[in-house]
Amino acid sequence: LQSYIGHIINVMPSLLQGAVITVEVTSLSVFFGTIIGIFMALGKLSKSKIFHYPSVVYIDFIRGTPLLVQILLFYYGIPGLISSVTGEPLRIDPILAGVVVCSINSGAYVAEIVRAGIQSIEKGQMEAARSLGMSHSQTMKDIILPQAFRRIMPPLGNEFIVLLKDSSLLAVIGVPELLKSGQLYVATTFASFPVYIGVALVYLVMTLTISRLVHYSERRLGVGND
Ligand code: ARG
DSSP, rough: HHHHHHHHHHHHHHHHHHHHHHOOOHHHHHHHHHHHHHHHHHHHHHHHHHHHHHHHHHHHHHHHHHHHHHHHHHIIIIIHHHHHSSSSOOOOOOHHHHHHHHHHHHHHHHHHHHHHHTTSSSSSHHHHOOOOOOOHHHHIIIIHHHHHHHHHHHHHHHHHHHHHHGGGGGGGGGSSSSSHHHHHHHHHHHOOOHHHHHHHHHHHHHHHHHHHHHHHHHHHTTTTOO
């Protein structure tokens, strides 16, 4: 038991460094994912086929395939394809690749969150604004989206927590995030039990903290009071 505690104490600094990368990658990905998601939701809701179909294909492909496969496809598959065409070896930075894949992945889930939020706003809101002479896109931007925003916040907080945990899959391409930091320590010490318990606890502290923060900001925003 003493040696287990010793390992936990020894590995903790690297785990915390890894946790910083985990939070950074997740924050960037949910940020870019939200931007992608808003456009893809509008695309999916659009009556125009050129916007509708690409959004639907993107959302279906991303949500219908495992994140782990998307990571491997993007980090090994696509660079491999490009270098077989150009004849030049192509290596991309694992952290950059991680942020790109997780942003693209998150975008598809956020798109469905945003679409549901928009569709939850009563039809009369659109009709009233249109009858006052506002254009469709103006109404979307100034009337519908601001109201949908409050309903979108809670599931967006949930998306952050899901991606924080699933970003551990980036360990397979060598992103030095929380899980990878633990694995590196296990590789030299074989102390798998204390290290993986430690990794789990650091994830747990982060997810509990975030869900409390989300809960608190929901109450401040008055979500659910409408
Ligand atoms: N676990 C699922 C997968 O492997 C979801 C991944 C990401 N989820 C998310 N909400 N961004 O495909």
